[in-house]
Amino acid sequence: MHRIGFFVCRGHDALDLxxxxxxxxxxxxxxxxxxxxxxxxxxxxxxxxxxxGLPIExxxxxxxxxxxxxxxxGDIDPMQESENIAAVKKLSAKASRVASVCTGAFLxxxxxxxxxxxxxxxxxxxxQLQSRxxxxxxxxxxxxxxxxxxxxxxxxxxxIDLALAMIEKDMGAETARNVSRLLVVPYRRPGGQSQFxxxxxxxxxxxxxxxxxxxxxEHLAEALPVERLADAANLSPRQFGxxxxxxxxxxxxxxxxxxxxxxxxxxxxxxxxxxEQIALAVGxxxxxxxxxxxxxxxxxPPQSIRRESRLSGNR
Numbered sequence: 001m002h003r004i005g006f007f008v009c010r011g012h013d014a015l016d017l018x019x020x021x022x023x024x025x026x027x028x029x030x031x032x033x034x035x036x037x038x039x040x041x042x043x044x045x046x047x048x049x050x051x052x053g054l055p056i057e058x059x060x061x062x063x064x065x066x067x068x069x070x071x072x073x074g075d076i077d078p079m080q081e082s083e084n085i086a087a088v089k090k091l092s093a094k095a096s097r098v099a100s101v102c103t104g105a106f107l108x109x110x111x112x113x114x115x116x117x118x119x120x121x122x123x124x125x126x127x128q129l130q131s132r133x134x135x136x137x138x139x140x141x142x143x144x145x146x147x148x149x150x151x152x153x154x155x156x157x158x159x160i161d162l163a164l165a166m167i168e169k170d171m172g173a174e175t176a177r178n179v180s181r182l183l184v185v186p187y188r189r190p191g192g193q194s195q196f197x198x199x200x201x202x203x204x205x206x207x208x209x210x211x212x213x214x215x216x217x218e219h220l221a222e223a224l225p226v227e228r229l230a231d232a233a234n235l236s237p238r239q240f241g242x243x244x245x246x247x248x249x250x251x252x253x254x255x256x257x258x259x260x261x262x263x264x265x266x267x268x269x270x271x272x273x274x275x276e277q278i279a280l281a282v283g284x285x286x287x288x289x290x291x292x293x294x295x296x297x298x299x300x301p302p303q304s305i306r307r308e309s310r311l312s313g314n315r
Contacts, residue, residue, distance in 0.1 A: 002170065003037045005066035007091065008058060009084050009107075011051045011075030016101040016159055020070060023163035023179060027171070030178040035171065039064070043087045051075050061087055068166065069095045073102025073122070073155050085111050095149075099162060102155020109133040117147040122155035139299065160185055204247040208233040212240070216256050220263055220283045226252045260284060261293050268305045275302055 006021055021038060028034040042048050045060030051074050069091045088111040092098045100108050105121040106129060108114050114136040121129050126140025139145060144153035144162045153162035160183065168176035180186065204210050215232040216224050229252050230240035244252050263282040267273055276287050284290040291301050298305075 001037045002035060002068065003039070003066045004068045004070065005039050005041045005061075005064065005091065006070050006072055007061075007087065008040060008042050008048050008050075008056060008072045009074060009079035009081075010048055011078040012048065012056070012072050013074040013102060013156075014050050014052055014054055014056075015156055016073040016104070017050075017056065019157060019159035020101060020163035023160050023183060024167070026179045026182045027167060027175065029182055030175055031171070039066070043083045061091060065094045066091065067095060068097040068099065071098075071100045071104035071107045073100065073104040076103050076106050076125075079103070079107050080110055088113070097149050097151065097166070099151035099153070099166075101153050101159040101162065105129055105152045106132070108150065108152070109136050113150060114152070117150055118145050119147070119150070119152040120145045120154055121152065157185075204244075206243065206247060208235060208240075209244055209247050212244070212252075213255065213259075217259055217263075220256075220260050221281055222283065224252075224256050224283070229256075256283075257293050258297060261290070261297050264290060264294075264302065265298075265305055268302055275306075278302075 004024060006017055008017060017040070021040070024036045024038055027036055040056060040058050041061050041064065042058035043061060045058050047055040048058050049055045071088065084107065088107050092108075092111070092113055098108065098113065100119075100121075102122045103125055105114065105119055106125075109119070109129065109132065114133065116135055116137070118137045118139055119129070120126070120139050120142040123140050126138050129136065130138040130140075142154065143158045144151065144165060146165070151162060151166070153159055164176045164180055167179055204213065212229045212233040216229060226241055227237050229244075230237040233240050233243075235243065241252065244250075244255070248255060260282045264278050264284070267278045267281070268275070273281075275290070279285075279287045279290040282290075284293070287302075294300065294302050294305070
């Protein structure tokens with residue numbers, strides 16, 4: 001039986017724990033037996049209050065060992081107390097798989113376990129994680145990342161994606177798919193899928209700017225100078241440029257580039273089209289221009305997106 005420990009600290013987030021814990025728990029229903037032995041643990045055991053005030057009963061780590069240890073996210077400062085860092089090092093030393101949900105990545109990074117590795121966390125904390133731990137290769141736009149035995153996820157609902165990916169690796173795609181049906185959630189999203197869309201990030205206030213963004217998204221393969229977007233919004237180019245910058249925080253050209261990169265990323269993940277063909281289909285004049293846009297926005301080229309998607313599909 002595969003033993004899994006869910007390590008929580010004071011100030012843990014209830015959904016960061018409940019999502020993956022419930023996912024693994026449903027495997028018994030899906031397959032008719034109990035392949036996972038689940039334990040909620042903490043450094044000293046007992047009732048551990050969460051960041052909503054709701055406490056959870058835990059077992060002390062003692063001399064326990066686990067095949068997989070998942071470090072649950074929550075408030076960052078309490079989890080980085082010295083006894084928790086010591087517990088991370090102790091538990092991870094004998095585990096074949098170590099994971100974090102959301103800000104749990106800060107625990108792993110503080111313990112030195114993410115040095116020179118790719119990792120993610122909730123998008124609100126990616127810059128902070130990268131700043132504190134420059135040796136970690138933070139990829140803030142991923143749902144989850146598996147780099148060797150170290151797994152990290154974006155947090156909140158993505159802990160379910162992380163657990164489904166582990167179940168697929170342990171027991172096969174059909175079991176993971178059946179578990180997702182029991183949970184009434186979509187089957188596991190690829191780990192490299194964006195945490196949020198470019199459209200939702202911009203979130204303009206006025207209908208005119210929203211109309212212009214929708215127009216851009218529907219005509220990405222075509223030239224989209226500011227004059228054309230302004231015409232769609234029924235504004236002069238000067239009025240449009242000022243209003244767009246005020247409502248979205250960036251220029252129309254930058255927004256169009258991000259929409260194109262996002263569209264290209266989805267096509268890279270979902271199919272086998274040549275990169276050159278994708279570049280033209282989303283409005284980049286050549287693959288090199290698309291490559292530069294990917295590196296600027298994501299920190300890595302389009303080829304790495306496709307490679308990660310294929311690896312996720314083979315797990």
